[in-house]
Amino acid sequence: MDRRHFLHASLVSAGFALISKPLWAAMQHGAHSQMPSVPLKIAADNLPQLAADALPAGQPHAALYRLPNLSSKKGVVAATLTAEPYEVELLPGKKTTVWAYNQHIPGPLIEAFEGDSVEIRFINKLAQPTTVHWHGLPVPSDQDGNPQDAVPVGGERLYRFTLPKGCAGTYWYHPHPHGDTAEQVYRGLAGLFIVRAKNDVLAYLPEQHLVISDLKLAADGSIPDNSMNDWMNGREGQFVLVNGQRQPLIKVGEAQRWRIWNACSARYLRLAMPGRKIILLGSDGGLLEKAQQLDELLLAPGSRAEWLVAGVEGEISLMAMAYERHKMGAVAPEQDITLASIQFTQGSSVKLPERLRSLPPKRIPVAEKRVVFSETMSMEGGQHAMQFLVNGKSYDMQRVDLVSRVGDTELWEIFNDSHMDHPFHLHGMQFEMIDSTLKGKTSPAPWRALIDTFNLLPQQSARILVTQQHKGLRMFHCHILEHEGQGMMGQVLVK
Numbered sequence: 001m002d003r004r005h006f007l008h009a010s011l012v013s014a015g016f017a018l019i020s021k022p023l024w025a026a027m028q029h030g031a032h033s034q035m036p037s038v039p040l041k042i043a044a045d046n047l048p049q050l051a052a053d054a055l056p057a058g059q060p061h062a063a064l065y066r067l068p069n070l071s072s073k074k075g076v077v078a079a080t081l082t083a084e085p086y087e088v089e090l091l092p093g094k095k096t097t098v099w100a101y102n103q104h105i106p107g108p109l110i111e112a113f114e115g116d117s118v119e120i121r122f123i124n125k126l127a128q129p130t131t132v133h134w135h136g137l138p139v140p141s142d143q144d145g146n147p148q149d150a151v152p153v154g155g156e157r158l159y160r161f162t163l164p165k166g167c168a169g170t171y172w173y174h175p176h177p178h179g180d181t182a183e184q185v186y187r188g189l190a191g192l193f194i195v196r197a198k199n200d201v202l203a204y205l206p207e208q209h210l211v212i213s214d215l216k217l218a219a220d221g222s223i224p225d226n227s228m229n230d231w232m233n234g235r236e237g238q239f240v241l242v243n244g245q246r247q248p249l250i251k252v253g254e255a256q257r258w259r260i261w262n263a264c265s266a267r268y269l270r271l272a273m274p275g276r277k278i279i280l281l282g283s284d285g286g287l288l289e290k291a292q293q294l295d296e297l298l299l300a301p302g303s304r305a306e307w308l309v310a311g312v313e314g315e316i317s318l319m320a321m322a323y324e325r326h327k328m329g330a331v332a333p334e335q336d337i338t339l340a341s342i343q344f345t346q347g348s349s350v351k352l353p354e355r356l357r358s359l360p361p362k363r364i365p366v367a368e369k370r371v372v373f374s375e376t377m378s379m380e381g382g383q384h385a386m387q388f389l390v391n392g393k394s395y396d397m398q399r400v401d402l403v404s405r406v407g408d409t410e411l412w413e414i415f416n417d418s419h420m421d422h423p424f425h426l427h428g429m430q431f432e433m434i435d436s437t438l439k440g441k442t443s444p445a446p447w448r449a450l451i452d453t454f455n456l457l458p459q460q461s462a463r464i465l466v467t468q469q470h471k472g473l474r475m476f477h478c479h480i481l482e483h484e485g486q487g488m489m490g491q492v493l494v495k
Contacts, residue, residue, distance in 0.1 A: 041183070041225040048219040052238040055090060057247035061340065064192060064209050064243060067108035076119065077112045081132065083175070083189055084125035094221030098188040099126060105244050106211040106263065107173070107191025114168055114197055120159045124151045130184055132159060133176035134193065135302065136284050136452040138167050138429055141472025141494070146427075147178035147397055148473070164469075166360075168197035169286035169430070169450070170259045170304040178397055182265060182481040186216070186235050187223055190263045201353050202281065205257040208250065208309070212299075212320075212339065213263040215239040226482065232386065233327040233420070234266020234301070234480035240320065242340050249341045250318070255310035255350040257281065262299040266480040268421070268455070270321040271305075272296040273342065279352075282306030285430035285450030287357040292447055296321060300423035300455035302479040310348040318342055325421040326458055359448050362432070365411035365465060369402055373456070373478060373488060375418045387487055388478065394487030400473075401490035409467045416456035422488070423479040425453040429468055436462040453479055468494040 071078035086103050087095050101107035112118055122132050129152050131145035139161040142149065151157050171193040175184040192211060196203075216237035218224045226235055242248050262269050271278070272295065280292040284304050291308065299305060318341075322334035376387045387394055391401065404410060411434075414424050430450035435442050438460040456462060468474065477489030 040231060042231070043225040043227050045227040045229050047224055047227065049224075049238055050091075050217045050219055050221070054217075055239055055246040058341070059245055059248055061208070061248040061250040062243045062245055064106060064109040064211065065102075065104045067102070067110050067191075071119070075113075075115060076117045077110065078119040078121075079108075079110065080121045080123065081108070081191070082123040082125060083130055083184075085127075085187075090217070091221060096217065096221045096223060098223065099184060100188045101191045105188045106213065107189065109192040109194065109209065110173075111194050111196065112163055114163055114165045114195060117162045118160065121156065122151060122159060123156045124153060126184070127153060128177065128180050128184070129153060130175045130177050130180070130189075132173050133427070134159075134161075134171065134173050135425075136169070136171045136304075136430065137161075137193065137195070138164060138469060140470045141428060141474060144428055144474075145173075145176045146473060146475060147176060150177045163195050167285070167430075168195045168200065169284060170194060170261065170282065170306060171284075172261055172263060172304070174263075176475070179485055182226065182235065182485045185481055186226075186237070186265050192261060194259065197286075201356060202257055202287070205255060205308075205350070208252075208256050208258045210242050210250075210258060210318075210340070211244075211261045211263050212269055213241050213244075214265075214267050215241055229329060229331070231482050231486065232329060233331065234482045236264070236267045240264075240267070240337050240339060242318075247338055247340055249343060251343050251345055252309055252311075253345050253348065255308060255348045258307040258309050260299065260305045260307065262301055262303050264301050266301055266482065267320075268301065268323045268325050269299040270296055270323040271299060271339075272319050272321050273316055274319060275316055276311055279308035279310075280305060281308055281352075281356065283449040284452045289355060289357055289359055289448055291352050291356060298323065298455065300421075300453055300479065301481075302423060302425055302453040303451070308350065308352065309342070310350055311344055312347045313344050315341060315343045326419055328420060359432075359450065362465060363409040363467065365409045367404070367408055367410045369404075369410055369412045369466075369492075370415065371402075371412060371424070371476065371490065372415045372417050373422045373424070375420070388483040390477070390488055390490040393490070395477075395484075395489040395491075397491075399491065400493045402492040404466075404468055404492055404494045406468055406471050406494050409465055412464050412466050413461055414456060414464065415461040416458055419458050421455055421457055422483065423453055423455045424462075424476070425479040426466065426476045427474045428470060429466070431464045431466045434463040434465060436460060468492075471495060
């Protein structure tokens with residue numbers, strides 16, 4: 001019996017959807033495992049849901065809400081960010097309680113320039129502790145919303161950091177409390193952050209912002225807890241939204257620069273515009289050295305990209321093409337999803353600079369590290385148990401897994417010793433991929449780019465160059481949020 005069918009049979013025999021004990025209840029207790037202390041909320045896998053076409057479609061593409069800068073000082077961005085529940089009416093007569101920053105979904109867009117000082121007063125009006133993690137930004141460890149630094153219920157704190165030169169790029173922010181990250185994100189907590197360069201060679205291009213997320217709604221319009229299938233594979237809602245809208249209409253006149261976020265908990269986005277090429281300008285950490293022409297682009301959960309969008313008049317679709325990420329259990333076949341309609345109202349073109357940016361020369365690493373993602377399954381005692389591990393261990397807030405030195409360049413090898421795709425994310429910095437290896441074949445990175453998140457196929461490894469610029473504790477983990485929350489996370493102490 002293969003792994004997928006074994007797992008499906010074990011779920012059925014164990015009555016998996018009825019378990020309400022802490023994580024997996026019968027989890028193995030090996031010498032290197034650590035039982036998470038946070039119990040899981042579990043909904044039935046067969047909970048009635050709204051139809052995937054229930055939300056209205058075809059509305060004009062909505063612009064993101066920009067967080068006002070309250071500072072009058074040049075070079076200072078100051079604002080207040082509040083996390084709280086509130087009710088929205090997504091369908092007539094059906095109230096949905098979401099958790100949101102400043103009552104906006106997606107959360108507010110924060111914009112700053114390299115060199116700016118950022119001061120964000122954060123207020124927690126949730127019924128859970130939470131943090132704000134500045135995903136990908138090179139901020140000090142004690143400002144990065146680590147699980148150890150949770151803001152209590154009813155509490156607040158000031159996040160303060162300065163954006164160094166060279167960090168211009170497309171970022172986002174989201175919660176990172178121990179055990180509750182997945183729920184807080186799938187209920188709506190995620191916002192956007194753009195750092196701009198003062199000498200941006202593409203500053204003349206108008207921008208469109210596309211935040212792609214998904215939403216699961218029960219038949220009564222509520223956001224349900226995760227099912228066991230969600231905890232295994234990562235949550236994917238039946239609605240895939242762009243800036244909170246289903247299949248909006250995006251109009252393009254003159255050539256535009258698009259910034260695209262994959263803000264989904266677990267959904268992979270194999271993006272394409274059938275009939276047209278993608279002109280890739282940038283990645284997580286800003287512009288590439290040279291634009292790349294592609295037929296499609298895979299964005300793993302947490303990843304971002306910048307595109308040039310131009311062309312002849314007409315209407316096309318932005319698609320998320322079916323992607324096989326090797327889910328576990330009995331799951332529906334992957335399908336193509338229409339994300340948005342793109343209407344080109346006029347023919348447009350633009351001549352890009354031959355070089356968009358000069359990345360720093362590669363540094364010779366002085367140390368090496370190895371990170372292994374793995375999964376374990378068991379039917380001990382007649383109950384199915386599963387763990388998501390890093391280097392054979394489940395996450396422990398009190399344990400340091402790796403030690404690095406500030407300023408040292410290190411060669412990290414990340415290996416996915418499991419049966420499903422996992423996206424790797426390292427906090428507090430951008431790194432560069434050197435190459436990847438699968439089935440004995442090593443391939444160099446297709447282009448130079450600064451990234452903070454990338455995907456690994458089953459049994460694939462990748463080598464990255466890492467240089468930490470701040471001392472302190474940093475997380476590294478799978479960015480399928482359900483896997484992170486169940487143990488697929490480690491900590492590196494930078495001294």
